[in-house]
Amino acid sequence: MAxxxxxxxxxxxxxxxxxxxxxxxxxxxxxxxxxxxxxxxxVLPDLAPWRSSRDFRLLFYQGTVTYFGSFxxxxxxxxxIKHLTDSPLAVGxxxxxxxxxxxxxxxxxxxxxxxxxxxxxxxxxEAGLGVLALVLLVNALLPDPLLxxxxxxxxxxxxxxxxxxxxxxxxxxxxxPHDQLTAAAALNGLRYQFGAILGPALAGLVVAYAGxxxxxxxxxxxxxxxxxLCSRLSPAPPVEGAERPxxxxxxxxxxxxxxxxxxxxxxxxxxxxxxxxxxxxxFPFLADELDAVWALGLMYAAGAVGSMVLGLTSGWVxxxxxxxxxxxxxxxxxxxxxxxxxxxxxxxxVLLCLAxxxxxxxxxxxxxxxxxxxxxPEELRGRLAGIEVLSYSVGPxxxxxxxxxxxxxxGTRPAFxxxxxxxxxxxxxxxxxxxxxxxxxxxxDEDAQRRRAAREAEPV
Numbered sequence: 001m002a003x004x005x006x007x008x009x010x011x012x013x014x015x016x017x018x019x020x021x022x023x024x025x026x027x028x029x030x031x032x033x034x035x036x037x038x039x040x041x042x043v044l045p046d047l048a049p050w051r052s053s054r055d056f057r058l059l060f061y062q063g064t065v066t067y068f069g070s071f072x073x074x075x076x077x078x079x080x081i082k083h084l085t086d087s088p089l090a091v092g093x094x095x096x097x098x099x100x101x102x103x104x105x106x107x108x109x110x111x112x113x114x115x116x117x118x119x120x121x122x123x124x125x126e127a128g129l130g131v132l133a134l135v136l137l138v139n140a141l142l143p144d145p146l147l148x149x150x151x152x153x154x155x156x157x158x159x160x161x162x163x164x165x166x167x168x169x170x171x172x173x174x175x176x177p178h179d180q181l182t183a184a185a186a187l188n189g190l191r192y193q194f195g196a197i198l199g200p201a202l203a204g205l206v207v208a209y210a211g212x213x214x215x216x217x218x219x220x221x222x223x224x225x226x227x228x229l230c231s232r233l234s235p236a237p238p239v240e241g242a243e244r245p246x247x248x249x250x251x252x253x254x255x256x257x258x259x260x261x262x263x264x265x266x267x268x269x270x271x272x273x274x275x276x277x278x279x280x281x282x283f284p285f286l287a288d289e290l291d292a293v294w295a296l297g298l299m300y301a302a303g304a305v306g307s308m309v310l311g312l313t314s315g316w317v318x319x320x321x322x323x324x325x326x327x328x329x330x331x332x333x334x335x336x337x338x339x340x341x342x343x344x345x346x347x348x349x350v351l352l353c354l355a356x357x358x359x360x361x362x363x364x365x366x367x368x369x370x371x372x373x374x375x376x377p378e379e380l381r382g383r384l385a386g387i388e389v390l391s392y393s394v395g396p397x398x399x400x401x402x403x404x405x406x407x408x409x410x411g412t413r414p415a416f417x418x419x420x421x422x423x424x425x426x427x428x429x430x431x432x433x434x435x436x437x438x439x440x441x442x443x444x445d446e447d448a449q450r451r452r453a454a455r456e457a458e459p460v
Contacts, residue, residue: 069222110386
């Protein structure tokens with residue numbers, strides 16, 4: 001329910017300490033050469049944000065609890081609609097009622113996040129999501145559960161998530177030191193991927209063996225715990241003189257994004273990648289062609305597995321300075337991997353390609369989140385996060401429409417490989433049109449330097 005797809009210096013990571021060699025029983029000469037922890041810190045996730053920020057730890061716990069609870073409802077809700085109607089159209093209609101509230105309230109939530117205390121906004125929306133989960137629980141306990149509340153709750157969840165996400169995203173740059181933003185993004189992405197892999201699996205078991213009401217009860221409990229954690233966050237008031245939410249304010253954020261080629265490039269590249277190479281909706285058809293219906297669940301999970309592997313070995317990303325290059329490289333590999341999946345001869349190569357695509361998407365997401373957090377002024381951060389919601393939500397939705405339509409015209413495999421190649425071509429064109437995205441350097445970019453100076457000037 002709540003939560004977001006994915007996403008997010010100098011590598012201010014854990015101290016590198018050389019271990020003493022193992023001397024064996026009773027001392028003596030070491031039997032192995034000294035082992036340096038730098039070998040591990042070079043690839044393991046950078047835990048510096050975890051150590052330096054209490055609020056980051058609270059949000060990490062809060063997100064973990066929310067993800068597991070939300071996945072229960074995300075699995076149970078469409079299954080309950082299917083149980084009540086036995087209609088694919090009725091299940092698909094849930095996506096239609098979710099999209100518009102997410103876009104509208106995402107934009108408004110971005111303007112609101114710049115004008116109010118972000119902690120209070122997160123707390124209230126999280127409490128609202130818990131109330132909606134309670135409505136699902138009460139409805140499921142009725143002798144004859146009603147259908148219409150499920151759609152009302154789906155729309156309400158989408159609206160509250162749209163309001164909440166800009167506040168959550170824009171808070172990260174305030175609570176994490178400037179040079180630890182990439183590491184924070186990697187840890188957040190890792191948390192989400194664990195939830196994306198384990199959450200649906202556990203949810204499926206709960207729904208199958210304990211019923212919809214039990215799944216919703218877990219969701220309610222999750223939001224209750226999340227509200228408690230959110231209440232312990234430090235206040236995050238708006239900057240002095242912040243204007244009230246308005247269409248003019250939203251337009252101001254859009255103009256700022258349009259005037260910054262680096263920011264514009266991050267949005268455009270992500271939108272192109274999702275539009276042309278997000279084929280999840282035709283996974284069942286590819287599974288049929290490969291005579292591997294048994295592997296359909298693995299196809300949906302493969303991308304999350306790839307992202308998780310990248311997250312678990314993301315220590316090196318904290319030392320990258322060319323984050324725009326990460327965005328372009330990640331999107332390019334994503335397109336190539338999707339194209340390769342379309343021509344792979346069997347299910348196991350397909351799963352490997354999807355895992356590579358997931359890792360590439362994670363890499364691109366880390367670059368995007370770092371650029372946003374390193375360059376956007378505090379007074380515009382919420383509105384720009386609201387604009388990011390559009391890229392996050394509209395791209396995959398349109399991508400599924402493209403994939404389904406293309407598969408109907410040309411077949412499943414051409415829909416895969418043509419979309420992947422179109423993604424690569426569009427990313428190449430965007431990189432040529434927006435060269436500042438490729439050349440972005442966290443140490444020399446003017447906006448990044450300005451934001452770094454602003455953070456250093458803030459009182460401790």
